[in-house]
Amino acid sequence: MPNQIVVDLLDRGFRAHLAGDLLEAKSYYEQALGRDPESADAWKAMGVLACQQGDFIHGEKFLREATLIAPTDAEVWANHGNALRVLGRHEESAEACRRALSINPDCSTSHTNLSASY
Numbered sequence: 001m002p003n004q005i006v007v008d009l010l011d012r013g014f015r016a017h018l019a020g021d022l023l024e025a026k027s028y029y030e031q032a033l034g035r036d037p038e039s040a041d042a043w044k045a046m047g048v049l050a051c052q053q054g055d056f057i058h059g060e061k062f063l064r065e066a067t068l069i070a071p072t073d074a075e076v077w078a079n080h081g082n083a084l085r086v087l088g089r090h091e092e093s094a095e096a097c098r099r100a101l102s103i104n105p106d107c108s109t110s111h112t113n114l115s116a117s118y
Helices: 004-018 022-035 040-052 056-069 074-086 090-103 108-116
Strands: none
Touching: 004 022, 004 040, 022 040, 040 056, 040 074, 056 074, 074 090
């Protein structure tokens, strides 16, 4: 069962993220990771945030960590595939997208990213 404090920190982070306050969102995500370094949701959020800020190198690392913790989360694989694609790592991107599609064949993000990987 997830730690309620971590859940609350992530919820606050998501709300700040949606409101466009990326610094505040990052602070909440970092606090969540400080309390639970095995939180795939926190790693995913950090990865998405880093990518949105144009830091695909760190975004890819954060998302890779999320895939290790939550290997059956199609969204994590789709986001990881996108970061890899932007970094020019097309074969790895295609593999991540195929992995997402094997988990959720309806993952539209993965279909788009897979097409863009070639």
